[in-house]
Amino acid sequence: xxxxxxxxxxxxxxxxxxxxxxxxxxxxxxxxxxxxxxxxxxxxxxxxxxxxxxxxxxxxxxxxxxxxxxxxxxxxxxxxxxxxxxxxxxxxxxxxxxxxxxxxxxxxxxxxxxxxxxxxxxx
Amino acid sequence: xxxxxxxxxxxxxxxxxxxxxxxxxxxxxxxxxxxxxxxxxxxxxxxxxxxxxxxxxxxxxxxxxxxxxxxxxxxxxxxxxxxxxxxxxxxxxxxxxxxxxxxxxxxxxxxxxxxxxxxxxxxxxxxxxxxxxxxxxxxxxxxxxxxxxxxxxxxxxxxxxxxxxxxxxxxxxxxxxxxxxxxxxxxx
Numbered sequence: 425x426x427x428x429x430x431x432x433x434x435x436x437x438x439x440x441x442x443x444x445x446x447x448x449x450x451x452x453x454x455x456x457x458x459x460x461x462x463x464x465x466x467x468x469x470x471x472x473x474x475x476x477x478x479x480x481x482x483x484x485x486x487x488x489x490x491x492x493x494x495x496x497x498x499x500x501x502x503x504x505x506x507x508x509x510x511x512x513x514x515x516x517x518x519x520x521x522x523x524x525x526x527x528x529x530x531x532x533x534x535x536x537x538x539x540x541x542x543x544x545x546x547x
Numbered sequence: 548x549x550x551x552x553x554x555x556x557x558x559x560x561x562x563x564x565x566x567x568x569x570x571x572x573x574x575x576x577x578x579x580x581x582x583x584x585x586x587x588x589x590x591x592x593x594x595x596x597x598x599x600x601x602x603x604x605x606x607x608x609x610x611x612x613x614x615x616x617x618x619x620x621x622x623x624x625x626x627x628x629x630x631x632x633x634x635x636x637x638x639x640x641x642x643x644x645x646x647x648x649x650x651x652x653x654x655x656x657x658x659x660x661x662x663x664x665x666x667x668x669x670x671x672x673x674x675x676x677x678x679x680x681x682x683x684x685x686x687x688x689x690x691x692x693x694x695x696x697x698x699x700x701x702x703x704x705x706x707x708x709x710x711x712x713x714x715x716x717x718x719x720x721x722x723x724x725x726x727x728x729x730x731x732x733x734x735x
Contacts, residue, residue, distance in 0.1 A: 445691070449690075453691070456669070457585075459585035460577075461594075465595070466570055466573045469602045476603055476606075
């Protein structure tokens, strides 16, 4: 993996550019501090992986999947409410009845009908 | 090749929930991840955190790892992506909380002469590396520090080889300009 860089891999045809890049590489490698994680890195990493596992639900459903499920349910509920609202609004307008009556599912009845029923019922 | 086959065998075991197998992958490849992360972020808590995050992300993607590239290349790609994200977060934090005065105070004066092998010399070179644009720094880290080929660098960064070469050329020009006398002293 750490093969020597092949000559045809150099960025410029001119040797100056290639030399400059080779010099830069030597300088950086010579001056960078030791690049290793502090002792116990694998223990810390495995602990973090274990902690990430705990965040999964007991049923084995990842939290993300559950959140997505809730979002789909919420969107479906909102769509249903909007559809019912629009439906009831149309009934209210066309049948000249109150929005509440339409919402609770009463048959649309016109105001004239209600008045005539009321007049007949009165002594 | 044997090492690669061993890696794939360990990945297969880790997929089945074998934590010891995954731990062996961590131990085997942590130095490659460290070179990438330290090269991009410098030493510090962020580097350790990004190193761990790299392996957590790898663990989460074990089922989708197809083995098109070696485990090491795959891990370096995740490490580079995580380091670039960390750099973006650092930049947002510094823009929010650190004034220009503090940044200037922390900078090392390139006119002050220092000896090769001196800590200040190393700090100055690391600072010059840190001043490169993240995309350019990524190429320098992979190509010059980690000594990968242009082809490998291009594969890890998912850019054309020509882009790697042009970024490398510009990065080296900027390093030479930024380092000035330090560069000259080192290359004499």
